[in-house]
Amino acid sequence: MAKTPAAARDAAALAPFPTRRSWAEPWKVKVVEPLRMTTRKAREKANIDAGFNTFLLRSADVYIDLLTDSGTSAMSDGQWAGMMLGDEAYAGSRNFYNLEATIQKYYGYTYVVPTHQGRGAENLISQILVKPGMYVPGNMYFTTTRLHQELAGGTFVDVIVKEAHDPAADLPFKGNVDLDAFAALIRKVGAKKIPYITIGATVNMAGGQPISMANIKAVHALAKTHGIKVILDATRAVENAWFIQQREPGYARKSVATILREFCGYSDGCTMSGKKDALVNIGGWLAVNDRDVYEEASNLVVVYEGLHTYGGMAGRDMEAMARGIVESVQDDHMRARIGQVQYLGQKLIDWGVPIVRPVGGHAVYLDAKAFYPQLTQDQFPAQTLAAELYEDSGVRAMERGVVSAGRDAKTGKHRYPKLELVRLTIPRRVYTQAHMDVTAESVLAVWQQRARVRGLTMVYEPKYLRFFQARFERL
Numbered sequence: 001m002a003k004t005p006a007a008a009r010d011a012a013a014l015a016p017f018p019t020r021r022s023w024a025e026p027w028k029v030k031v032v033e034p035l036r037m038t039t040r041k042a043r044e045k046a047n048i049d050a051g052f053n054t055f056l057l058r059s060a061d062v063y064i065d066l067l068t069d070s071g072t073s074a075m076s077d078g079q080w081a082g083m084m085l086g087d088e089a090y091a092g093s094r095n096f097y098n099l100e101a102t103i104q105k106y107y108g109y110t111y112v113v114p115t116h117q118g119r120g121a122e123n124l125i126s127q128i129l130v131k132p133g134m135y136v137p138g139n140m141y142f143t144t145t146r147l148h149q150e151l152a153g154g155t156f157v158d159v160i161v162k163e164a165h166d167p168a169a170d171l172p173f174k175g176n177v178d179l180d181a182f183a184a185l186i187r188k189v190g191a192k193k194i195p196y197i198t199i200g201a202t203v204n205m206a207g208g209q210p211i212s213m214a215n216i217k218a219v220h221a222l223a224k225t226h227g228i229k230v231i232l233d234a235t236r237a238v239e240n241a242w243f244i245q246q247r248e249p250g251y252a253r254k255s256v257a258t259i260l261r262e263f264c265g266y267s268d269g270c271t272m273s274g275k276k277d278a279l280v281n282i283g284g285w286l287a288v289n290d291r292d293v294y295e296e297a298s299n300l301v302v303v304y305e306g307l308h309t310y311g312g313m314a315g316r317d318m319e320a321m322a323r324g325i326v327e328s329v330q331d332d333h334m335r336a337r338i339g340q341v342q343y344l345g346q347k348l349i350d351w352g353v354p355i356v357r358p359v360g361g362h363a364v365y366l367d368a369k370a371f372y373p374q375l376t377q378d379q380f381p382a383q384t385l386a387a388e389l390y391e392d393s394g395v396r397a398m399e400r401g402v403v404s405a406g407r408d409a410k411t412g413k414h415r416y417p418k419l420e421l422v423r424l425t426i427p428r429r430v431y432t433q434a435h436m437d438v439t440a441e442s443v444l445a446v447w448q449q450r451a452r453v454r455g456l457t458m459v460y461e462p463k464y465l466r467f468f469q470a471r472f473e474r475l
């Protein structure tokens with residue numbers, strides 16, 4: 001229809017305004033937690049006291065806490081109401097049965113063993129399936145997952161696609177398994193020495209990158225012909241399902257919940273940290289379809305976690321997690337959750353700050369090697385960048401580089417990962433767009449001061465998962 005003069009005039013008057021319609025979070029705030037702003041001087045001291053390790057800062061000294069999205073989500077009023085319905089019976093709590101039914105419905109596995117958090121489930125499955133001398137392939141390592149595999153006598157083998165190691169490779173599914181690498185490993189060591197392949201979805205250490213439905217389907221088919229199980233690290237599988245909906249042909253009209261169910265169908269079980277997708281502060285589970293594995297797990301869980309109907313969780317925590325799962329698979333929720341991460345990432349991209357592309361599901365990853373080309377990995381560029389960011393604004397981030405990678409179990413030498421990253425992890429439903437703006441502006445300030453930065457030296461190194469407690473000094 002041709003425009004009337006009046007309509008044309010209205011359109012011209014609106015021209016400076018955006019033509020797209022914004023969306024906002026599908027919730028409003030009911031309770032607030034005050035934040036404390038600190039001075040630069042106070043943060044300089046806090047940095048020294050914490051040995052330049054953001055894990056050792058006190059949260060009272062932090063302004064915007066982007067250390068992790070683990071256990072830091074805001075629960076809904078429905079979840080809090082569920083907490084009052086906690087059935088704290090030692091055995092057979094009704095909250096367990098609700099949780100079990102919810103996992104069966106949305107994730108689709110037959111048997112559920114609750115654990116205190118994700119690593120509890122990783123311990124169980126590793127103890128049951130990994131024997132000394134075995135190999136466990138996976139689409140990039142995760143810290144606790146690999147450690148449990150190693151403690152059980154196994155060797156982790158990375159079979160993620162090469163592009164996952166390139167922060168600039170802008171591809172839709174950088175979390176995919178390199179099927180040739182997986183097949184080559186089977187040929188090399190023999191299928192009998194590979195109890196299962198771990199599939200991370202999304203891949204935390206690659207920047208929250210998703211794996212496609214087509215890829216997990218192919219992995220499952222290949223594994224099955226060799227009698228190898230597929231164990232999903234389902235910690236962020238709902239976020240992965242959202243990316244499949246957005247990016248994979250044929251899924252645009254399917255709900256996140258439908259996609260999740262199909263996705264899990266290409267695995268034989270999962271380990272899960274409820275502290276991420278499931279919107280709770282603590283909790284996790286192991287789920288499997290194999291009756292024998294279940295029986296061993298429900299026996300072992302008594303040793304490490306608690307009875308098989310609570311596994312280290314209070315009844316109220318199981319109820320909150322069951323309700324959190326239902327909320328987590330809502331399309332509206334995922335759009336807002338990942339939309340906020342994309343918002344922060346896009347700002348930094350627009351300003352020319354080097355970050356991992358494309359932006360992942362739970363975090364924006366700064367490319368510390370690109371910030372500080374003057375530093376070698378022995379001077380801990382990502383650890384340095386996290387400390388600089390904290391000092392600038394009180395924003396707390398996390399190192400994901402040589403410190404997190406740890407030492408090689410055999411040679412005792414540093415593992416030098418290709419990626420040297422700082423993770424700005426966004427808790428779910430906690431911060432506003434204004435907090436994202438403040439964060440982006442602080443990152444920009446640190447980027448602009450990058451040339452004057454010298455690195456760090458490690459002065460204390462714990463034996464296991466050193467990134468949590470290592471201490472550093474400025475060079």
Ligand SMILES: *Cc1c(COP(=O)(O)O)cnc(C)c1O
Nearest residue numbers: 117118119142144204233235273
């Ligand atoms: C957090 C996490 C885990 C471990 O879970 P916890 O609850 O912290 O023990 C395992 N895998 C991935 C991908 C994670 O993000």
